[in-house]
Amino acid sequence: MSGNKTKINMxxxxxxxxxxxxxxxxxxxxxxHGLVTLxxxxxxxxxxEVEKSEMINLQNLIKQKRDEYKRYEDExxxxxxxxPVLEEQKYLMADISGNTNMVGMGLxxxxxxxxxxxxxxxxxxxxxxxxQDVLHIINDLKIAGAETISINxxxxxxxxxxxxxxxxxxxxxxxxxQPFVISAIGPINEMKQAITAxxxxxxxxKSVYGIGIDFFTDEYLTIPKYGKNINFNYxxxxx
Amino acid sequence: xKKEKIVLxxxxxxxxxxxxxxxxxxxxxxxxxxxxxKSRQLQSELKSLREKKVGLESELQALELQAKQLKxxxxxxxxxxxxxxxxxxxxxxxxGQKEAVGPGIIIKFQSVDQDSQQTALLTYNYELLxxxxxxxxxxxxxxxxxxxxxxxxxxxxxxxxxxxxVNGNPIFEPYEIKAVGNPDTMESALNLRYGVLxxxxxxxNINASIEKLEELSLPRYTRSVEFKYSMxxxx
Numbered sequence: 001m002s003g004n005k006t007k008i009n010m011x012x013x014x015x016x017x018x019x020x021x022x023x024x025x026x027x028x029x030x031x032x033h034g035l036v037t038l039x040x041x042x043x044x045x046x047x048x049e050v051e052k053s054e055m056i057n058l059q060n061l062i063k064q065k066r067d068e069y070k071r072y073e074d075e076x077x078x079x080x081x082x083x084p085v086l087e088e089q090k091y092l093m094a095d096i097s098g099n100t101n102m103v104g105m106g107l108x109x110x111x112x113x114x115x116x117x118x119x120x121x122x123x124x125x126x127x128x129x130x131x132q133d134v135l136h137i138i139n140d141l142k143i144a145g146a147e148t149i150s151i152n153x154x155x156x157x158x159x160x161x162x163x164x165x166x167x168x169x170x171x172x173x174x175x176x177x178q179p180f181v182i183s184a185i186g187p188i189n190e191m192k193q194a195i196t197a198x199x200x201x202x203x204x205x206k207s208v209y210g211i212g213i214d215f216f217t218d219e220y221l222t223i224p225k226y227g228k229n230i231n232f233n234y235x236x237x238x239x
Numbered sequence: 240x241k242k243e244k245i246v247l248x249x250x251x252x253x254x255x256x257x258x259x260x261x262x263x264x265x266x267x268x269x270x271x272x273x274x275x276x277k278s279r280q281l282q283s284e285l286k287s288l289r290e291k292k293v294g295l296e297s298e299l300q301a302l303e304l305q306a307k308q309l310k311x312x313x314x315x316x317x318x319x320x321x322x323x324x325x326x327x328x329x330x331x332x333x334x335g336q337k338e339a340v341g342p343g344i345i346i347k348f349q350s351v352d353q354d355s356q357q358t359a360l361l362t363y364n365y366e367l368l369x370x371x372x373x374x375x376x377x378x379x380x381x382x383x384x385x386x387x388x389x390x391x392x393x394x395x396x397x398x399x400x401x402x403x404x405v406n407g408n409p410i411f412e413p414y415e416i417k418a419v420g421n422p423d424t425m426e427s428a429l430n431l432r433y434g435v436l437x438x439x440x441x442x443x444n445i446n447a448s449i450e451k452l453e454e455l456s457l458p459r460y461t462r463s464v465e466f467k468y469s470m471x472x473x474x
Contacts, residue, residue, distance in 0.1 A: 044281040046411040051288040053408040057461035058295040065302040093330035100471040135369045142395035148469045161377035235381035238338040
């Protein structure tokens with residue numbers, strides 16, 4: 001009988017201790033010294049990375065603007081007018097915005113629908129060239145360093161749209177038949193890699209879906225300027 | 240008596256396994272836990288970075304104002320020189336070298352379920368984002384940005400590791416695309432049945448919402464472009 005009583009006493013004591021430990025545990029979680037999820041730490045780290053890259057960009061911009069201002073001042077000392085510098089700026093911006101014809105070494109890629117028969121139950125979409133395929137290949141070429149790009153002779157700028165609908169492609173509002181011809185001025189070897197490497201998207205299209213992808217290089221590739229007039233009706237400079 | 244003990248043993252064993260499983264599944268959900276001290280360190284680092292950034296921004300603004308004042312005072316009132324200035328302004332707007340504003344839409348991509356990582360699919364299938372931008376251009380967008388990166392002539396998306404880089408800068412989820420243009424035209428073009436947003440919603444289970452705004456602002460492109468291979472030629 002007395003043995004049982006000791007056991008019960010021990011049990012009460014232990015439960016009491018357990019209770020206190022539990023409360024301590026809970027308290028420490030809710031305190032500021034507690035734990036945070038790794039996910040939230042990762043989010044802060046991402047923000048820090050974005051801020052850091054933005055800071056580097058700002059520093060670059062500041063340097064650019066300083067140089068620009070210095071050039072204005074020098075020109076002012078030399079010729080008494082900043083017009084020559086501004087003219088030069090204008091021509092440079094016309095070049096990079098796609099408003100001049102360009103020549104340079106580069107690569108031309110021809111893409112056309114697959115000529116193989118579709119297999120039983122296969123989706124016919126698989127063997128047709130889509131907008132996303134063209135967009136993907138252009139993005140790959142840009143990663144490889146393409147500077148100036150045209151599709152079927154239409155200069156590609158940030159406002160260009162690509163619409164593939166079956167056998168035709170529409171770009172900058174003009175429609176062309178197959179094949180789709182992408183021309184790009186830039187480093188030839190890197191661009192060649194971008195469309196022939198076994199892990200490239202173009203290779204996948206060619207080997208798996210049988211999409212026709214041919215390319216040839218050119219020492220003097222000419223790419224015309226963007227033909228349409230650009231007028232902004234909605235976009236304004238921020239004050 | 241012995242039988243009871245064996246049953247007790249088995250149950251204790253089961254409870255042990257269940258507790259372990261429970262803890263594991265919590266780890267999976269939260270990605271594990273860490274001390275909040277680390278978090279506070281990072282917070283203060285972020286804060287000091289932001290303060291530095293504000294300083295740099297005001298420095299840049301001062302420089303730009305200086306250049307503007309110089310142009311104001313040095314350029315003559317004559318037609319040629321004013322035209323030249325207008326042309327430069329237009330090129331700067333087009334090349335994204337200035338912050339721009341206008342009416343437009345914001346497309347936000349969010350996971351339907353807070354805990355799931357559905358939007359990560361957009362990181363790996365970034366051609367979907369390219370496709371959205373392409374559709375915006377087809378409906379007359381005049382300026383586009385993704386997160387804080389302006390979309391310009393030589394913008395490309397690049398996946399390095401599990402991070403997405405645009406204009407050479409990292410961008411993180413949640414992604415949003417801003418476009419200045421006619422909000423109604425752009426919205427209806429994107430909401431087209433079986434269009435790219437439909438595909439993102441249906442096949443990738445991502446919540447893609449479109450918000451129309453009277454005015455939104457686009458960040459500036461912060462890099463300088465130099466051609467190494469392309470030479471301008473006479474028309």
